[in-house]
Amino acid sequence: MLIDIIAGARPNFIKIAPIIEAIEKQRLAGLDMHYRLVHTGQHYDKKMSGDFFDQLNIPAPDFNLEAGSGTQAEQTGKIMVGYEKLLMQKPCDLCIVVGDVTSTMACSIAAKKMNNIKVAHVEAGIRSGDWTMPEEINRMVTDSITDYFFTTSEIANGNLRKSGISDNRIFFVGNTMIDTLYKQMPRFKQPDVWEKCQLTRQGYIIMTLHRPANVDNGAKLMELVTEIIKSSKGMPVIFPVHPRTAKMLETTGIAADNLILTEPLGYLEFNYLVQNAKAVITDSGGITEEATVMAVPCMTLRDSTERPETCTVGTNELLGTNPDSIAPAFEKLFSGNWKKGGIPEMWDGKTSDRIVKRIAEIFDLKQL
Numbered sequence: 001m002l003i004d005i006i007a008g009a010r011p012n013f014i015k016i017a018p019i020i021e022a023i024e025k026q027r028l029a030g031l032d033m034h035y036r037l038v039h040t041g042q043h044y045d046k047k048m049s050g051d052f053f054d055q056l057n058i059p060a061p062d063f064n065l066e067a068g069s070g071t072q073a074e075q076t077g078k079i080m081v082g083y084e085k086l087l088m089q090k091p092c093d094l095c096i097v098v099g100d101v102t103s104t105m106a107c108s109i110a111a112k113k114m115n116n117i118k119v120a121h122v123e124a125g126i127r128s129g130d131w132t133m134p135e136e137i138n139r140m141v142t143d144s145i146t147d148y149f150f151t152t153s154e155i156a157n158g159n160l161r162k163s164g165i166s167d168n169r170i171f172f173v174g175n176t177m178i179d180t181l182y183k184q185m186p187r188f189k190q191p192d193v194w195e196k197c198q199l200t201r202q203g204y205i206i207m208t209l210h211r212p213a214n215v216d217n218g219a220k221l222m223e224l225v226t227e228i229i230k231s232s233k234g235m236p237v238i239f240p241v242h243p244r245t246a247k248m249l250e251t252t253g254i255a256a257d258n259l260i261l262t263e264p265l266g267y268l269e270f271n272y273l274v275q276n277a278k279a280v281i282t283d284s285g286g287i288t289e290e291a292t293v294m295a296v297p298c299m300t301l302r303d304s305t306e307r308p309e310t311c312t313v314g315t316n317e318l319l320g321t322n323p324d325s326i327a328p329a330f331e332k333l334f335s336g337n338w339k340k341g342g343i344p345e346m347w348d349g350k351t352s353d354r355i356v357k358r359i360a361e362i363f364d365l366k367q368l
């Protein structure tokens with residue numbers, strides 16, 4: 001059996017690492033299961049791509065489609081054309097896509113239109129309900145043509161059932177991003193900024209922002225960052241800047257005594273900072289899940305989330321995108337009244353093994 005594993009953007013690399021490892025384990029145990037790793041090239045900077053392959057020990061991609069950046073349609077088109085060419089040379093039996101980025105949607109369409117290749121979607125069924133997010137369109141399109149749905153929550157299962165998917169195609173397995181988190185936790189690494197800025201445990205805030213709604217409008221971005229700097233009452237705010245955000249900050253500029261800007265950090269360094277932070281403030285999806293598992297208070301600058309369990313079970317709270325909600329949230333944090341949170345069901349570090357075993361059953365794979 002030949003499986004294509006698709007990865008294009010930063011969060012994808014973290015989600016595929018344990019799936020590849022689980023496939024390798026089965027192959028070494030004699031199962032007829034092989035994979036090709038396809039990097040679409042959606043993210044290409046070393047700090048957004050190569051560093052994750054190095055740190056997480058992901059094998060070099062078998063193919064790089066080199067799609068690069070562009071408008072939504074340009075990027076989707078380039079990825080589809082690239083992946084279709086590959087499938088025409090040699091089709092696979094199953095295409096595994098993860099998450100909700102443009103690469104996820106584009107490759108699922110190309111595979112499905114190529115002799116109806118089976119598609120498995122890892123992190124299927126989650127919905128924010130916000131159609132202004134490109135990710136929500138990616139999720140809906142991908143799930144409309146997926147064969148096997150691997151899910152992170154009962155809520156995702158419910159969303160899929162509501163859309164008419166039968167139970168025998170929905171597999172509640174947990175979260176592969178958390179497989180990576182548990183595996184890598186003992187290797188978390190203090191970044192240089194720790195010494196340089198004399199950071200202390202729970203003595204700083206870690207922040208990331210990259211959603212178009214927060215960063216593509218310079219005035220909005222300035223309003224948010226200014227309010228965060230003010231509300232953190234002098235506590236250092238470490239801000240590893242995503243390239244989309246960096247582009248905007250080049251125009252607007254920003255500086256404050258307690259604001260520390262860095263390049264995007266490696267996985268081990270970034271999560272060291274999350275684990276030891278007083279709190280996280282973010283608009284990322286994946287980071288809310290990691291903060292939940294590490295029981296670190298998390299404030300999300302979005303009006304909706306496709307990961308409601310990070311709020312109902314975990315440490316995450318949606319502040320919305322109105323800067324007025326930031327100061328009261330910091331007051332709650334500093335008063336020591338932030339909720340403690342728990343860990344969502346099945347987020348136990350064994351998700352990828354469950355996925356791969358299930359695939360072996362579905363395809364009735366035999367020992368060689």
Ligand code: UD1
Pocket residue numbers: 009010011042043044045048069070100101102103134135210242243244247
């Ligand atoms: C993408 C995903 C988003 C995900 C995020 C993770 C979509 C629609 N969006 O957003 O869901 O949360 O990745 O980080 O798929 N750029 C670089 N170097 C790179 C990559 C990007 O400079 O290696 C710059 C380019 O100017 C590019 C911009 O960042 O135009 C945006 O990149 P893109 O991949 O289109 O979207 P992200 O904002 O990264």
Ligand code: UDP
Pocket residue numbers: 010011014208210240241263264265266267268270271283284285286287290
């Ligand atoms: N991350 C990282 N370095 C950073 C910022 C994020 O390693 O400087 C990791 C983070 O731990 C998580 C993933 O990148 O595993 C989340 O990616 P991102 O926020 O870009 O995307 P999203 O999850 O919002 O789609």
